[in-house]
Amino acid sequence: MLNYTEEVPVQPIDAYIKSMKDRFHSLFNVEYNFNNLSLQRGLPKPFLDEIMALKPLSVAIPSEFGGRGVKVAECLRVLSAASYESLSLSLIFGINIALFLEPLAKYGNPLIQEKVFQDFLQNKAMGGLMITEPAYGSDALNMRTSYAEHANGYHMKGQKHWQGLTGDANYWLVAARKKNPSGDLMRDVDFMMTENGIPSQKIHVSRKYNNLGLYAIPYGINDIDVQVPLTHRLTPESTGIKMMLDILHRSRLQFPGMAAGFIKRLMDETLAHCANRQVSGAKLHEMDSVKFQLSRLQASFTLASAMCAYSTTISSIHTDLATHGVDANSVKALVTDLMQESAQIALQLAGANGYRLDHIAGRGVVDSRPFQIFEGSNEMLYAQIAEGVLKSMKKAKETNFLQFLKQYNLTKNAAGEFAASLNFSLSDSIKQRDLVVLGRIIARVVCFQFVMDVNNKGFDNEMTSITRQHMNMDISMLVGQLNSATNCSPVMAYEENSDWTRFI
Numbered sequence: 001m002l003n004y005t006e007e008v009p010v011q012p013i014d015a016y017i018k019s020m021k022d023r024f025h026s027l028f029n030v031e032y033n034f035n036n037l038s039l040q041r042g043l044p045k046p047f048l049d050e051i052m053a054l055k056p057l058s059v060a061i062p063s064e065f066g067g068r069g070v071k072v073a074e075c076l077r078v079l080s081a082a083s084y085e086s087l088s089l090s091l092i093f094g095i096n097i098a099l100f101l102e103p104l105a106k107y108g109n110p111l112i113q114e115k116v117f118q119d120f121l122q123n124k125a126m127g128g129l130m131i132t133e134p135a136y137g138s139d140a141l142n143m144r145t146s147y148a149e150h151a152n153g154y155h156m157k158g159q160k161h162w163q164g165l166t167g168d169a170n171y172w173l174v175a176a177r178k179k180n181p182s183g184d185l186m187r188d189v190d191f192m193m194t195e196n197g198i199p200s201q202k203i204h205v206s207r208k209y210n211n212l213g214l215y216a217i218p219y220g221i222n223d224i225d226v227q228v229p230l231t232h233r234l235t236p237e238s239t240g241i242k243m244m245l246d247i248l249h250r251s252r253l254q255f256p257g258m259a260a261g262f263i264k265r266l267m268d269e270t271l272a273h274c275a276n277r278q279v280s281g282a283k284l285h286e287m288d289s290v291k292f293q294l295s296r297l298q299a300s301f302t303l304a305s306a307m308c309a310y311s312t313t314i315s316s317i318h319t320d321l322a323t324h325g326v327d328a329n330s331v332k333a334l335v336t337d338l339m340q341e342s343a344q345i346a347l348q349l350a351g352a353n354g355y356r357l358d359h360i361a362g363r364g365v366v367d368s369r370p371f372q373i374f375e376g377s378n379e380m381l382y383a384q385i386a387e388g389v390l391k392s393m394k395k396a397k398e399t400n401f402l403q404f405l406k407q408y409n410l411t412k413n414a415a416g417e418f419a420a421s422l423n424f425s426l427s428d429s430i431k432q433r434d435l436v437v438l439g440r441i442i443a444r445v446v447c448f449q450f451v452m453d454v455n456n457k458g459f460d461n462e463m464t465s466i467t468r469q470h471m472n473m474d475i476s477m478l479v480g481q482l483n484s485a486t487n488c489s490p491v492m493a494y495e496e497n498s499d500w501t502r503f504i
Contacts, residue, residue, distance in 0.1 A: 042168075094257070255336060303450075452464075
């Protein structure tokens with residue numbers, strides 16, 4: 001292994017991030033027209049080359065290979081700096097960092113790491129992760145992409161879709177199941193690295209999707225029929241399924257990095273607009289209903305910031321995150337809901353101007369929406385959060401929700417803040433729809449504890465108070481929804497007696 005630490009001086013992180021922010025601002029607002037960029041598919045190569053010349057992905061490359069050392073705080077700060085200007089750009093970085101570089105750094109064969117990492121640093125390479133299949137979206141454990149082992153490597157066949165950077169990434173980590181001699185697929189999952197520059201490893205793109213948002217990122221269908229060497233298989237610490245959970249949970253814990261910069265930009269733009277906009281002789285921000293909406297933006301920013309701080313303490317590549325379902329899913333689901341809500345507020349307060357694809361709010365509504373779907377739809381994640389907590393309650397033989405949360409590590413400091421709403425008992429049998437609501441409640445308590453943690457270290461008291469009030473309101477409303485005990489089901493053959501023109 002070569003020693004790069006003396007050849008490439010490491011710039012202090014504050015100076016590194018400042019220079020990156022300044023360059024991003026110039027590229028998006030001076031040298032290139034962001035309004036035009038937001039409306040076209042893909043990013044112009046000269047523009048992307050300027051971005052990658054800053055070596056933003058070096059934060060996810062180990063220092064022994066010339067990178068900045070895979071420090072979580074640095075990764076999150078790069079994501080945040082990018083999302084302040086463009087959520088698409090931040091997601092491009094997030095895909096590379098959390099779904100390729102970090103897994104390769106943790107699980108990759110040392111024989112291939114140096115070559116790949118140097119390709120990223122010197123040649124602006126990019127990589128991604130392939131799990132999702134057309135017939136098996138969130139049902140990853142039933143994927144049909146398979147591989148067979150032979151003397152020199154693995155033959156992998158299958159089909160994947162909705163991978164960010166489809167057709168653009170130089171490298172892929174592809175999830176597949178081993179095919180045994182009888183032709184059946186093993187239950188466990190493995191990951192193989194492919195390199196598109198090698199013909200036998202090239203993944204064919206059979207179709208590009210016209211994705212609704214995130215225009216800078218190509219998505220589509222990938223047909224896989226490749227041969228990869230033995231060295232290209234990731235090596236799990238225990239099972240492949242646990243490795244996949246570790247990768248996905250670490251990725252979900254980095255969503256706040258993308259969210260923090262995005263929400264801050266919406267907040268800054270909206271505060272400035274409301275301070276200058278006159279309505280009936282008064283400034284917009286002086287209206288009481290607008291004050292409420294602006295405070296929602298600030299609560300969202302506070303929560304995203306606190307989640308970033310928590311992620312830095314827990315999501316190093318040296319930590320096994322396979323069992324961190326409750327905190328990782330709480331962070332991903334809640335922060336992406338907050339991203340969409342913040343964009344909707346910004347659009348509403350911007351008025352007609354916001355309803356444009358080339359406006360920061362209109363673009364934000366469309367671009368933030370898929371974050372609630374990919375890497376596990378939020379409804380599924382909220383249900384999993386609730387199931388995880390209920391399992392722990394059963395193990396502890398505790399039925400009172402408040403009493404359990406007061407002793408549960410992720411909520412013990414925050415549960416008392418919402419005692420009036422949380423003091424109720426839970427039965428053993430809970431409908432799926434109620435699991436989702438319960439998960440929404442738990443996620444808010446979990447993440448407000450992160451806010452309390454950063455507040456104890458000096459985070460703004462007023463912002464913390466605003467967040468406490470909004471979380472109290474949200475939890476109270478969600479408990480009301482939980483208590484409503486609705487049992488509605490759709491009427492599939494609804495047309496009979498449902499035509500209003502027959503009743504006039």
